[in-house]
Amino acid sequence: MRRTSLRALGVLTTTFTLAGVLTATPASAEPGPNLKVTATVVQGRYLPGDEIPVDVVVTNVGDTAATEAKGSNYTTSGPYYAVPRGAWGDLDNAGPGASFAPGETRTYRVAGKSMSGGRENPVVQFEVRTPGDVDYRDNTSIVTLEHVPFGTTDRVAGQLYGDTNGDGLPSPGEGLAGAGVHLSGVGMTGPLATTTDSTGRFEFAAVPVSPNAGFYFDNVPDNWVTPYTGGLRVDGSGAHTALAVKATRPLTDVLKASGSLDKANYAVGDIAKAKIVLTNTGARELTGLWLGCDPVGSGLHLEIDDTQWGDFSPLKRAGVLAPGQRLEFTVSGKVPEKASYFGRVFLGCYTASGDDSSGSHVEASGKVPGKRADSRGRLWTDKNGNGQWDSGEQVPNVNATLSTDDGKLVSLARSDADGWLTFPNVGVGVYRLRTLGPWQAVDDTDVYIVAPPYGFGDWYQRVVRR
Ligand SMILES: [Ca+2]
Ligand SMILES: [Ca+2]
Ligand SMILES: [Ca+2]
Incomplete structure (x- = not known):
């Protein structure tokens, strides 16, 4: 049985009299600091590996300031829940600790990740200590970090369309039939595949939940270019049952390119002149144009300084071609030594508009004879x-x-x-x-x-x- 002190009774009286909003000190508590901890998991659909935030409410229910308060968490069962350095803010164990005036409450959002998958949920104890805490029974709070149940599946479905009329939406007749659709991800036993139907629609009825399911198309008809779709988060919430994936026409439809070298034979160190012709055969202006030459750095290509491309340099990406415009470049580059071992020097460039590198390729080569x-x-x-x-x-x-x-x-x-x-x-x-x-x-x-x-x-x- 705890002795009720006059001082504690005094605080109790003051609290009720003045505001009635502060938490009353229990009549049974000793005088001194007394932190109380309540942890609550922030609601969400969590998959293994996700960050799971927990709100930790810390209140000093004692009558004296709490100082050097420090927080910690401990996984009592299930997969390990790890918080990054600094997650506890001023309650960090490595720091000087925090102070709480009597009656003061602060909430800390501590965010960590549960490591592996599996059927179990992490059970984690959150704790905040202060020296001289008069009642240690309320300094810990245990919560279960619930994952989406093991074995949950989700439906993933949508339509692949070629935006012929350019309105950014799937219009009647724009569905792309017969394309391969592929889905594979962390936590899945193997890749899933299907094919778009006559209207471009596809469906995966039961995809195991995955924090990051890779998603792509192949065998797309008529050279339509599908976008980079990135990974899908499949968490059982049905967030991806009406995907509309817009394919676009390749740049090769409208951006034609060709190249040639000024001679048939070169020696190492020669400066070769290359002529490149770009033509916009389409009805719209092309912008953000550039060329990427020697894309793999093989050492067999002409060494062309990027500045020679002007606005069409890969650093500027600012080339413009009006409808029907034909543009001719003459650039020069050194024949590298390595070319003499292969007997060939190459000019190889892809053409691009912004991030779309589906334009025509420039390909030309010359001989570098001598070695046998x-x-x-x-x-x-x-x-x-x-x-x-x-x-x-x-x-x-x-x-x-x-x-x-x-x-x-x-x-x-x-x-x-x-x-x-x-x-x-x-x-x-x-x-x-x-x-x-x-x-x-x-x-x-x-x-x-x-x-x-x-x-x-x-x-x-x-x-x-x-
Ligand atoms: Ca306490
Ligand atoms: Ca459309
Ligand atoms: Ca054989």
Whole structure:
């Protein structure tokens, strides 16, 4: 039994007399600070990995100021609930702590994440301590952080349309039929796939809940371009049952591009001149235009300084073409050394308007002759019809040739007992392989002659009986 102090009674009286709004000090409490903690989960549909905010109400129900108050949380069962550094604000354990005047109340929104999935919900104790707290029974509050129940599924459905009339809405007849629709995400056992119907509609009846389900289309008819749809949050609330996904026409419809180099042959270090022609064949002005050249940084492309593109530079993205306008650029770039190992220097650019890089490509190349290399490969035929090379499928004693695009013969070789053949000391570049006699080379018959150290190694060439 606690002794009721005169001081506590005094506070009680004052409280009732003055305002009646402060929490009355229990008549049983000792004099001194007394923090009381009440935690409440902020309502929401939470999935494993989500941030779950909890409102922690801290009140000093004592008659003396509470100082150095510090908060902490502890997962008593279920998946671990982790809060980031600083989540407790001025109640942070690493700091000096906070003060509460008698009767003062503050609410702290503490937001952490429950780590793994599974069937269990985290049960978490929130606690705030102050030195000398007269009644420790009310300093903790335990809450269950409820996730959307394990095994919940959601319906995801919508329509893919090509916005032919440009009104930004699915209009009659704009549905795109026969496109593949794919959905896969965290927490799902495997990817889901369906196909749009004759009106462009699609449906996944039971998608397992997922904080981030990747969503994309393929095999879209007539080259319509689908947007980047990003990940969907599928949480069982039915938020994605009427998706309207707008596809747009590719830039290639209206933005034509071509390129050429000023010479057929170059040496390393030469400055090559390139001519690029862009044409707007459409009826609308094109804006935000730019070119992205040597997109993969292969080291085989002409080194063109971006400033030469003016408004069409990838840094500016400010090119404009009026309807029907044809624009010709002449730019120059150095032939890099690496090109001499491959025998080719390239000009390769994609064309774009803003973030849409679906314009025509610019492609041109020149020869960089000089280096030579051996090229070794193997002839084989798919005896067991499994589509791949297997031991014993080599084809011996076949004569083969390498020739240029325009049919000029550059090398001749004959396969040995194991199907191997070597074209010796061939000038670097790309050639066509042909086989003579009863065997015909099929599939990709390009042979790349590349000088060390960049060689691709031995190649395999499939042949069939004529
Ligand atoms: Ca207390
Ligand atoms: Ca429309
Ligand atoms: Ca085979």
